[in-house]
Amino acid sequence: xxxxxxxxxxxxxxxxxxxxxxxxxxxxxxxxxxxxxxxxxxxxxxxxxxxxxxxxxxxxxxxxxxxxxxxxxxxxxxxxxxxxxxxxxxxxxxxxxxxxxxxxxxxxxxxxxxxxxxxxxxxxxxxxxxxxxxxxxxxxxxxxxxxxxxxxxxxxxxxxxxxxxxxxxxxxxxxxxxxxxxxxxxxxxxxxxxxxxxxxxxxxxxxxxxxxxxxxxxxxxxxxxxxxxxxxxxxxxxxxxxxxxxxxxxxxxxxxxxxxxxxxxxxxxxxxxxxxxxxxxxxxxxxxxxxxxxxxxxxxxxxxxxxxxxxxxxxxxxxx
Amino acid sequence: xxxxxxxxxxxxxxxxxxxxxxxxxxxxxxxxxxxxxxxxxxxxxxxxxxxxxxxxxxxxxxxxxxxxxxxxxxxxxxxxxxxxxxxxxxxxxxxxxxxxxxxxxxxxxxxxxxxxxxxxxxxxxxxxxxxxxxxxxxxxxxxxxxxxxxxxxxxxxxxxxxxxxxxxxxxxxxxxxxxxxxxxxxxxxxxxxxxxxxxxxxxxxxxxxxxxxxxxxxxxxxxxxxxxxxxxxxxxxxxxxxxxxxxxxxxxxxxxxxxxxxxxxxxxxxxxxxxxxxxxxxxxxxxxxxxxxxxxxxxxxxxxxxxxxxxxxxxxxxxx
Numbered sequence: 001x002x003x004x005x006x007x008x009x010x011x012x013x014x015x016x017x018x019x020x021x022x023x024x025x026x027x028x029x030x031x032x033x034x035x036x037x038x039x040x041x042x043x044x045x046x047x048x049x050x051x052x053x054x055x056x057x058x059x060x061x062x063x064x065x066x067x068x069x070x071x072x073x074x075x076x077x078x079x080x081x082x083x084x085x086x087x088x089x090x091x092x093x094x095x096x097x098x099x100x101x102x103x104x105x106x107x108x109x110x111x112x113x114x115x116x117x118x119x120x121x122x123x124x125x126x127x128x129x130x131x132x133x134x135x136x137x138x139x140x141x142x143x144x145x146x147x148x149x150x151x152x153x154x155x156x157x158x159x160x161x162x163x164x165x166x167x168x169x170x171x172x173x174x175x176x177x178x179x180x181x182x183x184x185x186x187x188x189x190x191x192x193x194x195x196x197x198x199x200x201x202x203x204x205x206x207x208x209x210x211x212x213x214x215x216x217x218x219x220x221x222x223x224x225x226x227x228x229x230x231x232x233x234x235x236x237x238x239x240x241x242x243x244x245x246x247x248x249x250x251x252x253x254x255x256x257x258x259x260x261x262x263x264x265x266x267x268x269x270x271x272x273x274x275x276x277x278x279x280x281x282x283x284x285x286x287x288x289x290x291x292x293x294x295x296x297x298x299x300x301x302x303x304x305x306x307x308x309x310x311x312x313x314x315x316x317x318x319x320x
Numbered sequence: 321x322x323x324x325x326x327x328x329x330x331x332x333x334x335x336x337x338x339x340x341x342x343x344x345x346x347x348x349x350x351x352x353x354x355x356x357x358x359x360x361x362x363x364x365x366x367x368x369x370x371x372x373x374x375x376x377x378x379x380x381x382x383x384x385x386x387x388x389x390x391x392x393x394x395x396x397x398x399x400x401x402x403x404x405x406x407x408x409x410x411x412x413x414x415x416x417x418x419x420x421x422x423x424x425x426x427x428x429x430x431x432x433x434x435x436x437x438x439x440x441x442x443x444x445x446x447x448x449x450x451x452x453x454x455x456x457x458x459x460x461x462x463x464x465x466x467x468x469x470x471x472x473x474x475x476x477x478x479x480x481x482x483x484x485x486x487x488x489x490x491x492x493x494x495x496x497x498x499x500x501x502x503x504x505x506x507x508x509x510x511x512x513x514x515x516x517x518x519x520x521x522x523x524x525x526x527x528x529x530x531x532x533x534x535x536x537x538x539x540x541x542x543x544x545x546x547x548x549x550x551x552x553x554x555x556x557x558x559x560x561x562x563x564x565x566x567x568x569x570x571x572x573x574x575x576x577x578x579x580x581x582x583x584x585x586x587x588x589x590x591x592x593x594x595x596x597x598x599x600x601x602x603x604x605x606x607x608x609x610x611x612x613x614x615x616x617x618x619x620x621x622x623x624x625x626x627x628x629x630x631x632x633x634x635x636x637x638x639x640x
Contacts, residue, residue: 121615187612188610188612189610189612211606211607212604212607212610212611213604213605213606214604214621215617215618215621217621217622230618232611232617284532284533284534285533285534285605286531287531287532287533290508290509290532291508291535291552292507292508292532295441295633295634296632297552297632298550298632298633299632301537301625302537302625302627304625305622305624305625307622307626307627312616312617312618312619313615313618314615
């Protein structure tokens with residue numbers, strides 16, 4: 001895709017799952033089948049996933065799923081955290097072996113929590129391999145950190161990461177200084193500190209000063225599947241004499257840029273899609289994008305805070 | 321209403337217009353009629369307003385409105401900014417004289433822009449008396465300013481206003497330091513500077529340092545009518561030796577409070593409903609409310625950023 005004509009277009013290019021489903025359209029995005037647990041919708045399954053799911057289910061000695069045109073559910077016997085987790089593990093392992101889906105080539109060996117009943121203080125319904133979540137349209141949670149410093153005149157300069165050319169997704173694109181998914185049993189802040197070390201060599205005593213400032217939510221999709229995502233946002237002001245450095249091979253290099261350059265590269269489509277939303281939110285919170293200058297100010301906030309229809313984490317279940 | 325059990329409850333007590341309309345329910349909130357301009361919905365009219373509107377329309381020599389069970393529209397001849405503005409002025413003046421609606425007792429002599437076609441660079445479709453906007457469920461725009469200072473230890477202390485006991489709405493309740501509606505022809509920042517002077521005696525040279533940081537959107541209602549609102553949020557760090565002081569009689573006094581006290585009084589239902597949302601957003605942006613401690617963190621952001629179904633202002637039309 002070429003350059004964008006507005007920041008709103010940037011936001012809508014990420015938050016692109018339709019707000020209104022129109023089943024008269026052919027595009028499969030309008031024909032996802034809800035993944036239901038009890039009275040809650042916990043995901044969506046695209047038509048392109050259904051044939052493999054039907055085959056898997058029909059071959060099983062004891063079917064794990066109830067599959068109808070209206071909904072996908074676990075069978076009644078799959079009624080505990082452990083059983084749901086085991087059923088999903090078996091399915092993902094099988095599909096990985098069969099090379100059934102592209103997204104599973106990026107296997108992470110990382111378990112993501114899937115949330116259910118929001119009335120429960122611990123509402124993790126099961127956990128599953130991170131790379132498989134787009135196949136069921138599972139709502140995932142991550143952290144993104146804006147690292148910045150202030151120059152002699154008090155002007156904000158933002159640390160921007162350039163993704164390694166070897167990354168499976170978005171190689172060579174620009175990214176926030178630090179970002180990562182929240183795995184099962186990690187707290188949000190612990191994830192920030194861990195990722196700071198792993199991705200940017202920022203030691204814990206500096207990373208700990210990162211401030212929780214917001215969350216953004218959007219519903220995107222790609223050739224991997226459906227990705228409704230919530231990102232907890234942290235800001236970290238780094239000392240002028242400290243530079244983040246690549247560590248785990250995920251990042252090629254870091255740039256220190258004025259916000260004008262950040263905005264310019266966003267409009268020029270040089271950023272990983274969801275990361276540009278994090279930078280836009282930063283520029284709004286730091287008065288670089290203002291309602292008197294940005295015609296789409298309010299519409300942009302809508303796209304940064306889409307109300308997702310899935311249960312959210314309750315206190316305590318992420319950090320046990 | 322008594323104390324709240326959670327911040328999410330506080331948010332939902334303001335953002336309370338139903339997310340799903342259920343016409344099988346009797347409550348009139350489920351039976352509002354859309355106010356339509358061209359292809360855009362620009363408001364909603366409650367059933368309790370319709371009898372007066374029908375009487376007014378039927379008495380007119382030249383009917384200004386098309387009223388059906390599905391929609392309220394201007395008649396075809398009411399096709400310019402000037403004509404729409406004049407039609408609404410006549411209606412509001414008449415209803416004010418007749419004392420038809422409680423909200424018009426709070427007549428402001430202040431014109432609010434009503435936005436239409438978002439494809440136009442200037443999309444003010446007409447202007448109308450501020451006090452009348454709830455009768456048509458018009459989306460309104462305002463500014464709220466969080467004034468704060470940092471104590472010797474760097475702890476944030478927030479300036480909180482106590483509304484005068486003589487205020488027509490929410491007398492004696494707590495409020496943000498400065499807040500005001502954006503009248504026709506004012507820019508957002510100019511409104512901030514004007515209201516700082518009028519409400520808190522903050523001179524322009526200090527007020528100008530206020531930073532645009534966010535916008536919140538919610539859809540509330542009261543005995544006055546329907547109020548979908550967007551508030552542009554500004555933060556202003558005041559010098560330790562400066563205190564805001566009441567000026568125009570709207571504010572009884574100002575308190576300088578730690579955020580613990582702000583949160584406590586919010587949960588204790590001592591705040592004007594929408595102003596507590598502004599303070600909650602401040603506490604989130606300043607790391608006092610964090611995702612590891614607040615179980616409803618993401619659900620709160622949904623309520624602070626409701627996607628309203630009405631056109632938003634385009635660049636240039638607020639500041640001409």
